[in-house]
Amino acid sequence: MPSITFAYYCSGHGYGHATRVSALASHLLRVPEPDRPAVYIVSSAPKHVFADSILLGAHYRNANIDPVIVQPLAYRVDRQRSVAVLRSFLEKKDAILQAEVEWLREIIHADCVLSDAAFLGCWAANAAGIPSILVTNFTFDSVYSYLSTTLIDTPASLKETTHSHFEALLPDIPVPLAELAPLVQHIHAGYRCADLLLRLPGYIPIPSFAINPPLPSSEWVDPLTNRFRADIFASLDNPPTAFTLYPPIEYQGASRKKPLPRQIIPMPLLVRSPSPSVYSPTGRSRFLQSIGIPSRYHNPDSTKILIVSFGGQVFRRPSRSGSQTPSRRVSRELSPVRRPASPQNFSGIGTARGLLPSPPSSARSSGFPHLHIPARPPSPSEQDVFKAPRLATTSHLWIPGAPPAVKPIPTPISPTRSSTAFELQTKTIPPTPDQSDSTYDKAYFDFEREQEDDSSPKLEDFPRLLPDASWIAIVCGVSKEQWNLDAEGGDSDLPEGFFVAPRDVYMPDLTAVGDVLLGKLGYGTVAECVDSSTPFIYVSRPLFIEEHGLRRLLDHDGVGVELSRESYEAGDWAGAIETAWTQGQGAKVAKRKDGAAGVGLKRREEEGEHLAMMIIQWAERRGSGDRA
Numbered sequence: 001m002p003s004i005t006f007a008y009y010c011s012g013h014g015y016g017h018a019t020r021v022s023a024l025a026s027h028l029l030r031v032p033e034p035d036r037p038a039v040y041i042v043s044s045a046p047k048h049v050f051a052d053s054i055l056l057g058a059h060y061r062n063a064n065i066d067p068v069i070v071q072p073l074a075y076r077v078d079r080q081r082s083v084a085v086l087r088s089f090l091e092k093k094d095a096i097l098q099a100e101v102e103w104l105r106e107i108i109h110a111d112c113v114l115s116d117a118a119f120l121g122c123w124a125a126n127a128a129g130i131p132s133i134l135v136t137n138f139t140f141d142s143v144y145s146y147l148s149t150t151l152i153d154t155p156a157s158l159k160e161t162t163h164s165h166f167e168a169l170l171p172d173i174p175v176p177l178a179e180l181a182p183l184v185q186h187i188h189a190g191y192r193c194a195d196l197l198l199r200l201p202g203y204i205p206i207p208s209f210a211i212n213p214p215l216p217s218s219e220w221v222d223p224l225t226n227r228f229r230a231d232i233f234a235s236l237d238n239p240p241t242a243f244t245l246y247p248p249i250e251y252q253g254a255s256r257k258k259p260l261p262r263q264i265i266p267m268p269l270l271v272r273s274p275s276p277s278v279y280s281p282t283g284r285s286r287f288l289q290s291i292g293i294p295s296r297y298h299n300p301d302s303t304k305i306l307i308v309s310f311g312g313q314v315f316r317r318p319s320r321s322g323s324q325t326p327s328r329r330v331s332r333e334l335s336p337v338r339r340p341a342s343p344q345n346f347s348g349i350g351t352a353r354g355l356l357p358s359p360p361s362s363a364r365s366s367g368f369p370h371l372h373i374p375a376r377p378p379s380p381s382e383q384d385v386f387k388a389p390r391l392a393t394t395s396h397l398w399i400p401g402a403p404p405a406v407k408p409i410p411t412p413i414s415p416t417r418s419s420t421a422f423e424l425q426t427k428t429i430p431p432t433p434d435q436s437d438s439t440y441d442k443a444y445f446d447f448e449r450e451q452e453d454d455s456s457p458k459l460e461d462f463p464r465l466l467p468d469a470s471w472i473a474i475v476c477g478v479s480k481e482q483w484n485l486d487a488e489g490g491d492s493d494l495p496e497g498f499f500v501a502p503r504d505v506y507m508p509d510l511t512a513v514g515d516v517l518l519g520k521l522g523y524g525t526v527a528e529c530v531d532s533s534t535p536f537i538y539v540s541r542p543l544f545i546e547e548h549g550l551r552r553l554l555d556h557d558g559v560g561v562e563l564s565r566e567s568y569e570a571g572d573w574a575g576a577i578e579t580a581w582t583q584g585q586g587a588k589v590a591k592r593k594d595g596a597a598g599v600g601l602k603r604r605e606e607e608g609e610h611l612a613m614m615i616i617q618w619a620e621r622r623g624s625g626d627r628a
Contacts, residue, residue, distance in 0.1 A: 002036060002037050002038035003034055003035050003036065003037055003616070003620070004037045004038075004111045004112065004616060004619055004620060004623070005037060005038045005039075005040070005108055005109060005110050005111050005112075006028065006037050006038065006039050006040065006110065006111070006112055006113070006114050006615075006619070007040045007042060007103075007104055007108060007110040007112075007113050007114070007121070007125075008021060008024075008025055008039055008040065008041045008042065008058075008113075008114040008115075008116070009042050009043070009065055009113065009114070009115040009116065009118040009120065009121025009124075010041060010042065010043035010045060010050075010116045010118065011043070011065075011066050011116055011117040011118045011140070012043055012044030012045045012064075012065070012066060012068060013066070013068050013069065013117070013140075014522060014524075015049075015522060015524040015525070016522045016523030016524030016525070016526075016527070017043075017045070017116045017117060017523075017524075018043070018045045018049040018050060018524075019049075019271070019272055019507075019524045019527075020116065020135075020200070020270040020271065020523065020524065020527070021041060021043070021050065021053075021116045022041075022049070022050045022051070022052045022053040022058075022272070023052070023053075023270055023271060023272050023608070024114070024135065024270055024608070024611070024612070025039045025041060025050070025053035025056075025058045026052050026053045026056055026058075026608075027608035027609060027611060027612040028612045028615065028616070029053060029056040029057050029058060030056065030608075030609070030612070031609075031612050031613065031616065035613070035616055037616060038057075038059070038108075039053065039057075039058045039059065040058070040059045040060075040061065040108050040110070041053065041054075041058055041059065041060050041061070042061050042063050042065055042100075042121070043060075043062070043063070043065065043118075044062065044063065044064050044065065044066070046062070047060045047062065052272065063096075063100075064089075064092075064096065065096065065100070065118050065120050065121065066089070066117075066118045066119065066120060066140070067082075067085045067086045067088075067089035067090075067140075068082075068085060069082045069085075069140075069143060069144075069544070070082045070085060071541075074310040074520050074539070074541075075520050075539050075540060075541040075565065076153060076172075076541070076543075077147070077153065077172075077541070077543040077544060078170065079147045079172065079173065079174065079175050079543070080170065080173065080175070082144070082147060083144075083147065083175050083179070083180065083183065086144060086183055086187075087183060090183060090186050093120070093186065096120060097120060097123060097124055097127065100120065100121075100124035100128075101124050101127045101128045104124060104125065104128040104130065105128050105129075110125075110128070110130055111130060111619055111623050112125075112130055112131050112132065112133065112619035112622070112623065113125035113130060113131070113132040113133070114132070114133050114135055114615070115132060115133070115134050115135065115136075115194065116135050116136055117134075117136040117138065117139055117140060119139070119140065119141070119186075119187045119188075119189075119190030119191050120190055122134060122190050122191055122192075122193040122194040123189070123190040123193050125193065126193035126249055126251060126252055127252045127253075129251045129252070129253075129254050130623075131195045131196070131258075131619065131622045131623070132193060132194045132195055132196075133194065133195065133196045133197075133198060133615065133618070133619075134191065134194040134196070134197045134198070134206075134209075135198045135200065135267075135270075136197075136198075136199075136200060136206075137199065137200040137201065137202045137203040137204070137523060137546070137549055137550075138202075138203065138204050138206070138545070138546040138549060139187075139191050139206055139207070139208060140187055141184050141187040141188040141191060141207060141208060141215060141217075142204060142205065142206075142207060142215070142217040142545050142546075143217075143544065143545055143546065144180065144183065144184050144187060145180065145181075145184045145215045145216045145217040145218065146216075146217045146218055146221075146543065146544075146545040147174070147175045147180060147543070148174055148175050148176065148177040148180050148216055148218050149174060149218040149221065149223060149543070150174055150218070150223050151221070151223040151226060151542060151543070152172050152174075153172045153542050153543050154171075154172060172543075177216055177218075180216075181215075181216070184215065184216075188207065188208050188215065191206075191208030191209075192208045192246060192249050193249045194208070194209075194262075195248060195258065195260070195262055195263075195622070196262070196263050196265065196618065197209050197262075197263070197264045197265070198265055198267045198611075198615075199240070199264055199265065199266050199267060200267050200269070200270055200523070201267070201268070201269050201527075201530075201553050201557070202523055202526060202527070202546075202549045202550045202552070202553035203236070203549050204220075204228075204236070204545060204546060204548055204549040205217075205220065205232065205235065205236070206264075208246070209243070209245055209246065209262060209264055210243040210244065210245060210246075210264070211243075211244045211245070211246060212235070212243070212244065213231075213232060213235065217545050220232045220545070220548075221545070221548070226540075226542050227548070228548050233552075236549075236552065240263075240264035240265065240266060243264065245261070245262050245263075245264070246262065247261075247262070248260075248261065248262050259622070260622065267611065268604075268607045268611070269527050269530060269531060269604070269607075270527070270608075270611075271508075271524075271527040271528055271530075271531045271604060272507075272508045272528070273508060273531065273601075273604045273605065274506075274508040274509045274511070274512035274531075274532060275287075275506070275508075275509050276595070276598070276601050278509045278512050278513055278595075279512070279592055279595025279596045279601075280596055284298060284300070284513055285298040287509055287510075287513060288513060291474070291499075291501045291502055291505055291510070292499060292500075292501075292502075293472070293474070293499055297472050300513075300515070300592070302470065303470060303471070303472060304470055304471045304472075304515040304516070304581065305471070305472055305473070305474060305513060305514045305515050305516075306466065306471060306472070306473040306474070306514065306515070306516050306517070306518060306573075306577060307473075307474055307476065307510060307511060307514035307516070307517040307518070307519075307534075308473055308474065308475045308476065308517075308518045308519065309475075309476035309477060309507070309517060309518070309519040309525060310477065310519050310520050310539075405465075405568055405569050405570070405571045405573075463567075463570050463571045463572035463574075464571075464572065464573070464574035464575075465495055465498075465571050465573050465574065466497055466573070466574055466577065467574045467577050467578050469496075469497065471497065471577065472497045472498070472499065473497060473498045473499070474498075474499050474500070474501050474510065474514070475498060475499070475500045475501065476501050476503075476505065476507070476510070477503065478500045478501065478502070478503055507524075507525075507528060508528050508531070508532070511525075511528045511529060511532050511534050512532040512534070512595075514534055515534070515535075515581060515588060516534065516535045516536075516537060516577050516580045516581055516584070517529055517534050517535070517536050517537065518537040518538075518539075518563070518573065518576075518577075519536070519537075519538060519539075520538060520539055520541055521538045521540070521541060521544075521546075521547045521550045521551065522550070523546070523550065526550045526553060526554060526558070529554075529558055530553065530554070530557045530558040531604065532591060533558070533584065533587040533588045533590070533591035534558075534584070534588065535558070535559035535560075535561065535580035535581060535583060535584030535588070536554060536558060536559065536560050536561070536580070537560075537561045537562075537563050537573070537576045537577065537580050538551075538554075538560060538561070538562060538563065539562075539563050539564075539565060539568050540562060540565075558584075559580060559583045559584035559587070561576050561579050561580040561583070562576075563576045
């Protein structure tokens with residue numbers, strides 16, 4: 001019989017929450033008998049994203065236990081719809097809370113609640129008369145509070161193009177603080193019920209524990225620089241004992257007092273580890289072969305790998321005209337990856353699924369039934385034409401989870417990689433099309449140049465996706481339909497050197513074999529990059545305040561290079577890739593050398609064992625104190 005029973009509430013907001021909950025639950029379930037606890041995971045995230053811990057015995061229950069921030073694109077927040085989702089959730093909060101209290105008391109007889117940023121879990125624990133532990137690097141009272149910031153997020157594409165699919169995006173309008181504050185107070189009150197904060201790296205202020213700095217979180221950031229104010233940065237360097245904490249919230253309806261004061265304890269990186277085998281030449285080659293990468297690209301001395309991951313989502317491509325262009329496609333001879341599925345096909349942040357030109361449909365098929373947002377029905381022509389999603393057109397790359405990126409001229413072919421020299425030939429860049437263009441994504445290079453002269457654009461002046469032909473790119477978050485279409489369709493427009501990974505790829509292994517990763521800032525991806533010493537190129541999400549802590553984590557423990565939206569969407573990635581690799585090459589090479597020698601591979605496992613025992617002992621002491 002388990003020594004203690006934990007209910008683990010996991011926010012449904014996205015990849016990072018799910019991966020670190022599964023990682024910590026796995027550590028708890030590896031504790032030897034008789035100390036091994038029972039763990040019940042509660043989340044609106046789908047069951048398969050917790051596969052690691054479920055294989056070890058974790059129980060799973062799907063439940064709507066928190067609202068989500070709505071992001072119609074990977075790096076844009078829809079403030080108005082996010083507030084509408086929050087308001088709708090709070091209207092049902094009391095009924096949800098009552099159901100959770102009954103489940104904790106009567107069904108699983110929980111001894112303690114763990115919560116990864118889900119405020120309702122802490123509230124339910126307090127109402128049930130049991131202690132709760134908050135395990136996170138940020139809280140959603142700060143996130144929602146920041147929707148009042150006067151910083152306006154205008155996408156580069158709205159400023160610089162007339163492409164119609166972006167015109168459907170609503171303008172970014174700050175939410176008045178007077179409207180927002182009463183709603184945020186409910187979230188804040190839930191977190192106030194937590195008794196212990198296990199503060200993860202990449203943290204920002206946790207205003208439900210420390211009295212200062214207080215909400216609103218918009219006051220923490222200088223809107224001119226979009227960076228924390230100097231005093232906020234300074235406070236993050238203070239030890240936990242330097243903060244004045246709020247007192248505990250006593251158990252609801254109980255006469256006994258909580259026996260211990262609230263506490264903040266800094267934690268090591270909570271992250272899933274890569275398989276040790278990927279650091280050996282044989283294991284690396286086996287892994288790359290399993291995801292369809294030809295063997296000629298397996299040697300890290302001759303081929304560098306860019307991982308492109310924006311969180312993953314299903315989407316449909318616009319109709320297009322124009323001829324197909326040949327490109328490299330994924331292998332159709334694939335071996336299964338013998339690791340639990342990675343939650344790259346989980347998009348709990350309200351990211352867009354369906355036709356890009358209609359953001360109101362973004363939550364319609366996201367897999368989260370609590371996100372009821374009306375959407376226009378597809379027209380018959382859309383239903384007929386869009387039979388399967390695609391990854392590329394002749395002019396654009398459609399990276400899952402991100403806006404389209406222009407496909408610039410092909411990456412120059414290295415003389416050592418091909419006998420065919422790169423020729424610019426007669427292509428030049430046309431002006432941005434106006435709204436009269438019926439096919440906005442027609443071939444990007446369709447103007448002829450009469451002759452070469454000294455004033456002609458030089459090769460280095462053109463945008464480049466990859467630095468040169470010694471680089472390949474692996475795109476993540478691709479659906480089964482996209483995978484099959486681009487593997488079998490015969491007309492893929494993926495650029496030379498681009499491949500797609502299966503959606504169930506084990507991301508820690510892919511990140512470990514990668515040389516640079518391009519994506520958005522989120523805890524899960526940042527943590528896996530830091531753990532594997534993989535340089536990270538990120539496109540900023542300026543309205544998501546957690547980003548400030550994650551940038552700081554990269555500055556201290558990794559390599560982070562910001563890529564502007566303009567450069568991402570123009571397909572001008574190569575310069576950032578070169579910068580990131582130059583800055584991170586030394587650490588990456590050393591990590592691979594250590595990994596091949598077996599050095600440091602047990603570090604995260606040992607940290608996890610220590611953390612698990614600390615949590616169990618705290619819960620046992622707290623439980624005996626509460627009963628005394």
